[in-house]
Amino acid sequence: MSPAIAGAHGFRVNNAGHLEIGGVDALALARDFGTPLHVLDEERLRANCREYRDTLAEAYGPNARAIFASKACCTIATCQIAHQEGLGVDVASGGELHTALRAGVPARDLYFHGNNKTLDEVEYGLRTGVGRCVVDNEHEFDLLETVTARLDTTADILLRLTPGIEPHTHQAIRTGGVDSKFGFGMLDGAAYRAVVRASRMPRVRLRGLHAHIGSQVCDLEPFRMSAAALVDFAARIRDELDVTVEELNLGGGLGIRYVPADEPPRIADFVRALAGVVTARLGAHRLSHPRLFLEPGRSIVGSAGVTLYTVGAVKSIPGVRTYVSVDGGMFENPRPALYGAQYEAVAAARAADAATDTVAVAGRCCESGDVLIWEARLPPVRSGDLLAVFGTGAYTYSMASNYNRFPRPAVVLAGHGRGRCVVERETYDDLLRKDVSL
Ligand code: LLP
Numbered sequence: 001m002s003p004a005i006a007g008a009h010g011f012r013v014n015n016a017g018h019l020e021i022g023g024v025d026a027l028a029l030a031r032d033f034g035t036p037l038h039v040l041d042e043e044r045l046r047a048n049c050r051e052y053r054d055t056l057a058e059a060y061g062p063n064a065r066a067i068f069a070s071k072a073c074c075t076i077a078t079c080q081i082a083h084q085e086g087l088g089v090d091v092a093s094g095g096e097l098h099t100a101l102r103a104g105v106p107a108r109d110l111y112f113h114g115n116n117k118t119l120d121e122v123e124y125g126l127r128t129g130v131g132r133c134v135v136d137n138e139h140e141f142d143l144l145e146t147v148t149a150r151l152d153t154t155a156d157i158l159l160r161l162t163p164g165i166e167p168h169t170h171q172a173i174r175t176g177g178v179d180s181k182f183g184f185g186m187l188d189g190a191a192y193r194a195v196v197r198a199s200r201m202p203r204v205r206l207r208g209l210h211a212h213i214g215s216q217v218c219d220l221e222p223f224r225m226s227a228a229a230l231v232d233f234a235a236r237i238r239d240e241l242d243v244t245v246e247e248l249n250l251g252g253g254l255g256i257r258y259v260p261a262d263e264p265p266r267i268a269d270f271v272r273a274l275a276g277v278v279t280a281r282l283g284a285h286r287l288s289h290p291r292l293f294l295e296p297g298r299s300i301v302g303s304a305g306v307t308l309y310t311v312g313a314v315k316s317i318p319g320v321r322t323y324v325s326v327d328g329g330m331f332e333n334p335r336p337a338l339y340g341a342q343y344e345a346v347a348a349a350r351a352a353d354a355a356t357d358t359v360a361v362a363g364r365c366c367e368s369g370d371v372l373i374w375e376a377r378l379p380p381v382r383s384g385d386l387l388a389v390f391g392t393g394a395y396t397y398s399m400a401s402n403y404n405r406f407p408r409p410a411v412v413l414a415g416h417g418r419g420r421c422v423v424e425r426e427t428y429d430d431l432l433r434k435d436v437s438l
Contacts, residue, residue: 005344006346006351008260017350017353019348021306022417026039026348027349029419033421035409038332038411040073044303045300048299048300049300050085052267052271055271063290064293066087066293066296067090067296070100072300072301072393072395073397074096075099075423076422077103077423078422079103089110090113090295097130109131111249115182115183123147123150126148127151132157133158141201156205159209159210161183161185161209161233162191163186163225164177164185167222168218183211195241207247208245208247209249210250211249212251213253215252215297215298218263224274232281234287247290248293249294250293252297256302257391258343267299270299297394300394302393302395303391303393305396307389308386308388309326310387311324311325311326311384311386321360322360324362324387325364326361326362326372330372331363331402331406333400337370337371347378348386357379357380358376365406408423
């Protein structure tokens with residue numbers, strides 16, 4: 001049943017049978033802002049931030065902070081909301097850094113990631129005074145040496161470590177295993193050597209350790225293992241190198257519920273589990289409590305997002321499949337095509353109607369693989385209907401492209417009964433802004 005689908009994603013169906021997002025009728029949002037439309041439920045987004053913030057404080061104390069991994073949805077507005085709710089912001093490129101700074105997030109609250117930062121990016125980060133550079137590899141040490149000398153400054157760093165843990169998630173979004181482009185391996189000695197090097201660099205202050213094992217992980221065990229491995233490593237470098245770890249950043253990675261088969265832990269349970277492991281392990285090693293950071297992206301913004309589409313062509317192939325084509329597709333949500341990601345949808349104007357049909361919701365890019373949902377359960381739909389796809393707040397807009405020269409959709413924040421455009425829809429002229437005619 002569709003009302004169950006909307007409800008399972010935390011959204012209301014109003015008396016007219018229409019889906020509501022942030023107290024706004026989805027049909028009104030589509031009418032006012034057009035489709036395809038990325039809608040974020042503001043209250044949900046804020047509530048997710050607060051759940052991280054408050055549970056961390058309760059489970060670990062004031063010496064802890066959540067950092068919004070902006071890559072999940074990097075816009076000025078999302079960075080502002082995260083920061084207003086007390087979170088720091090993780091940026092993974094010069095562009096994300098620029099966005100967060102423009103959002104007014106103080107540079108000291110920014111954590112600069114990336115496995116291949118350029119010299120210019122490192123310089124941009126240090127010149128603006130980012131709180132932490134998360135150093136990924138030896139090459140980055142070389143860049144830091146050059147840039148800190150050039151700017152006559154110092155850099156506060158964390159080391160990104162790869163603990164050798166393979167969580168159960170799509171191969172493309174696992175990052176903590178031995179065979180990873182990210183970080184200093186803990187198992188092959190690279191991490192230890194990085195600590196030695198960092199502690200000998202006069203312009204670098206090694207503040208702590210970081211690990212991020214992967215994304216859309218719904219099982220707590222790999223997170224616990226990674227946290228424990230970091231604390232054990234902190235104890236080892238204290239004992240052998242007399243290095244104090246002031247900060248532990250355990251990364252992000254908590255999954256969300258896209259479809260009923262996903263059963264992620266609640267944010268609060270995830271936070272408590274990690275705080276618990278860290279505290280116990282610190283005690284066992286008689287280590288004093290470092291500042292604890294978590295770096296969630298998807299679990300902050302994913303469930304707050306709904307994408308609205310208008311149905312165009314409907315093609316039935318008897319005995320095979322019905323393709324319901326919508327005005328979006330892999331250009332604004334590449335996740336199904338890239339990772340086989342699954343989603344659920346409802347017909348927004350009949351969100352309480354029983355789902356009787358199984359159809360493929362197809363995008364409009366020139367590829368057969370551009371199907372957003374292969375087996376969507378919907379009431380009968382026809383051209384002109386509005387479809388709502390749930391769980392699209394993370395890694396959709398931020399991964400959107402202009403493939404086939406489709407303009408990227410607008411992003412609207414829905415809250416307190418009104419919608420506010422926070423990223424405008426691109427126009428055809430926007431698409432040509434950087435083209436140079438012969
Ligand atoms: N910290 C670091 C260093 C990361 O690389 C990531 C995500 C995060 C935090 C946030 O992870 P989250 O809490 O969002 O799982 N495009 C893929 C996901 C890529 C994740 C990249 N790194 C997807 O659409 O599933």
